Amino acid sequence: MQIITEQNLRNLIDLLVKEAKLVVGPKLSGSVVLYEPLTAGTELTLDALPRRSSKELFFPVCEDILSYKREGGAMKVTDVDRSKFPETVLIGAPPCDAGSPSILDAVMSWDYKDEFYLERRRKSTIVGIACTKGDDACFCRAVGLSPDAENGSDLFLTPLKDGSYACNAVTEKGQALVAAHKNLFAEGAGAEPVPFVDQAVQKLDLVKIKKWLEEHFEDPLWERIADICVGCGACAFICPACHCFDINDEGSTDDGVRRKHWDACGFAKFTNHASGHNPRDVQNKRYRNRIMHKFKYYDDKFGKTLCTGCGRCIRACPVGIDIAEILETINAKQD
């Protein structure tokens, strides 16, 4: 087994920064832990789940997709130079974040390829870490992940009781990262792993849940759980898997940029037609879409669940809607 000490993990970050890579990891920003660019290994903070997911590393909150400028009367459109996207190492992402790109790859690359997302994916290496910091909102086990799921990570670290980490190079990218910094890793038996925190919600039968969703597009449950939803969109914005976006221009009619930016199916106007007709005209239909998209539609299309069980939406919801509780309710249904 390969082992890296905590000090060497921090040294690795220093080296990667020196190699001019963009190194992003959990970092204390004011009083909040966020995924932010690290300038030194000492900044890595592994004792809390970052408030927002690491999705924005591949799919930014807002990004230019082209610029336009009128030159001598003629409009000229210029593409964004994606070759300038930096080589990136995401380090210290727990499975609920490290696992999200492997879910989103499907929608970003079926048929039409979103090269903004895909170029960032190609240029990134994900160093995931087994999660020993879960709280009572976590439910990754319920959606088929686990605190030590390596899925999505290129290199996976397991915290050991002596403060070091067991390393598993899951992909070629992970192997390359280790090979390029061999002297930081040592062969060894390793100490015992730090135990995981118990989760309140245990594994759910996602097949059963999907079947229930299939048969209960109309159900009193939707009104009961979702009529308190205020449609603030917080659940979508902090979600590692939500990928809805809008496209808008910023600038004048002569000079500006076109941008892709996050949007949320919980917003009242999200599906509003030009005529004023709205297929999802009330909040419970919008919330139903959120659940259906995550646990049925995405699976229908891509064979994956659009949720990693990170629990952020539960922590962030201003009115206390608990998606894990909803899944448990559906899981327990007999009809």
Add this chain to the structure above:
Amino acid sequence: MCQSNNIYLPNLATIEAIVDETPDVRTLRLVFQDEEVREKFAFRAGQFAEYSSFGFGESTFCIASAPTRKGYIECCFRSVGRVTESLRRLEVGDTVGVRGPYGNSFPIEQFYGKSLVFIAGGIALPPLRTVIWNCLDLRDKFKDITIVYGARSEADLVYKHELKEWQERDDVRLVKCVDPGGAGPDFDGKVGFVPTVLEETAPSSENTIALVCGPPIMIKFTLPVLERLGFSDDNIYTTLENRMKCGVGKCGRCNVGNVYVCKDGPVFTAREVKAMSQEF
């Protein structure tokens, strides 16, 4: 032709002509600026595009001209929002962006040898007009062609000059109608809602394909009429006009249940529509 792999990059087109169809519905005829695009741009009737007004953003409309008419494309829109209002401010010679064509199309070859009934309401004629001209340009491939088209009022009827042309042709039957209260003193069509007028017109369903497009309420009342006339769900086609942004199956906006209208549609048979989650 755009060589980039950026799927959001539009081709540039010049507004060649503008037609005001109604006080708030306008047609733009667009010609691609790049010669290679002009030559290679190919689409099928029923496909849509993202049209952009620089400084405002993109709007989704069908390609309203027929693929049999080469050298230009047309879109038709009502000014109701920021982007459409800005498109309306543009003049002949101005530049717009066009991404597409996207989505599936009407399987016109499968309609060869059959009769066709087009049923449209209000601003939903443009998505069928592309098919109508496509079929009229290949007139000998089809048997009878009937068009039932209605709007709220006479002023709301779009493509008035083409309605006149269809009315005068003897190889197509046009049934024009307006809702009760919407007819002027000289109106030469019928007065009544589209589903009612369709039932009165009673086209034969024998070896006939029905193509329907209109507001959800019109579709809702038209499908049972078609059923009574003997049309099977496989012989009824419609095109869904959901709100879209990306047009390429990513932005998560246009889905009806697990069906992505931009990728799986926008053209569906009534059988496919009935199988969808009822969220229109």
